Amino acid sequence: MVDSMVLDRISNLLNAVKPVHPFDQLSNGGSINENEILIHCVRLAHSQLGIDVTGLDLKGELDSNKFKYLKKELVKGGCTNILYKVTNSKNNKTVAVRIFGRKTERFIDRSHERIIQTHLCIQGFAKHVYARFNGGQVEEWLQGEVLSDEEFRTCKYSHLIAKQLRVLHNIPGQRELYLALYPELRNGGEVVPESQLWRGMWKFYNLCLENASLVAPIIGSEYDLLDIRQLIKKLKHVCDSKESPIVLCHCDLLSGNVLVNKDKASFLDYEYSCFMERGFDIANHFIEFCGIECNWECLPSEEEQRRFLKHYVGENANQEDVDILHAEIQPFFMASNLFWGLWGLLQSIFSTHDIDFTHYARSRISRAFNDEKWTLFE
Numbered sequence: 001m002v003d004s005m006v007l008d009r010i011s012n013l014l015n016a017v018k019p020v021h022p023f024d025q026l027s028n029g030g031s032i033n034e035n036e037i038l039i040h041c042v043r044l045a046h047s048q049l050g051i052d053v054t055g056l057d058l059k060g061e062l063d064s065n066k067f068k069y070l071k072k073e074l075v076k077g078g079c080t081n082i083l084y085k086v087t088n089s090k091n092n093k094t095v096a097v098r099i100f101g102r103k104t105e106r107f108i109d110r111s112h113e114r115i116i117q118t119h120l121c122i123q124g125f126a127k128h129v130y131a132r133f134n135g136g137q138v139e140e141w142l143q144g145e146v147l148s149d150e151e152f153r154t155c156k157y158s159h160l161i162a163k164q165l166r167v168l169h170n171i172p173g174q175r176e177l178y179l180a181l182y183p184e185l186r187n188g189g190e191v192v193p194e195s196q197l198w199r200g201m202w203k204f205y206n207l208c209l210e211n212a213s214l215v216a217p218i219i220g221s222e223y224d225l226l227d228i229r230q231l232i233k234k235l236k237h238v239c240d241s242k243e244s245p246i247v248l249c250h251c252d253l254l255s256g257n258v259l260v261n262k263d264k265a266s267f268l269d270y271e272y273s274c275f276m277e278r279g280f281d282i283a284n285h286f287i288e289f290c291g292i293e294c295n296w297e298c299l300p301s302e303e304e305q306r307r308f309l310k311h312y313v314g315e316n317a318n319q320e321d322v323d324i325l326h327a328e329i330q331p332f333f334m335a336s337n338l339f340w341g342l343w344g345l346l347q348s349i350f351s352t353h354d355i356d357f358t359h360y361a362r363s364r365i366s367r368a369f370n371d372e373k374w375t376l377f378e
Contacts, residue, residue, distance in 0.1 A: 044131035144261030294363035
């Protein structure tokens, strides 16, 4: 039976975040100028920033020069969006402003992102989103330090990340969340979440197919889209054979999405979050050690991976538990590389970020085809 109270809480929180424009119009991310960011903060987050708006017409024209006490700082780390920290210098109150990347609405379901973020916020697991505007949103600013690539690769905080990932994968109310994402299933009897990994993979693939003339030169001569199509089918077969549990996953657990505050890790940015195999989330996290440069030598050693898995399983983990989970995640290394390789192809033609997405896409796709882990499934 559906827990209607959980669904109602999700619905109420979603309705409390009022957009300036209809959400389905979010298509011009990355084009907002600096003055507009400050004006959005005044209009939408004046209470969070402690701004006195007495006498202001918040729906009319506002002069950004009157709000010079609002200090804006670019936060480094993201490959999809642009993130700013905005602080009221009069009282040190702070919010985050996220500007969505160009054409990201073509491969990111922003409505699903909102629902997942809202559910995790209810559970005390994710930050608040205060308001949305055309091309982005104003969010809670969380205290803590985002890990640098160097800190990330030392595995110094891996035990904290592993424990937090276990909490996410076992977050309460997953059935209700799935029904909030797919309301057409509410009256359909038993609810068994389906993996969105393959739906997402095919979505990326079909977008590449629609832009084949632009994508083909980026792929290079070693492979083509037909080869990739066959690889997706092969990967699904070997991944399905592992019967990895379908849970709510983060799906993008790179250094810039991990915040450490004392002895706890928190996760940021749930735009790629969805229900899929936990094996993907774990394997994908390990691959993120290689960074946007795809430096495969930075991949955690088997010893480091097993140490992470032991913390993930929990205090009572034995060697057999770790062995089983280690075997479970193996095919998802290739799945992660192909998934993000296809994403990289799309970013190569859509993104305005100063990142070599061509190198990234080629490296990850090549790794998906040639990973030595394939010998485990021959």
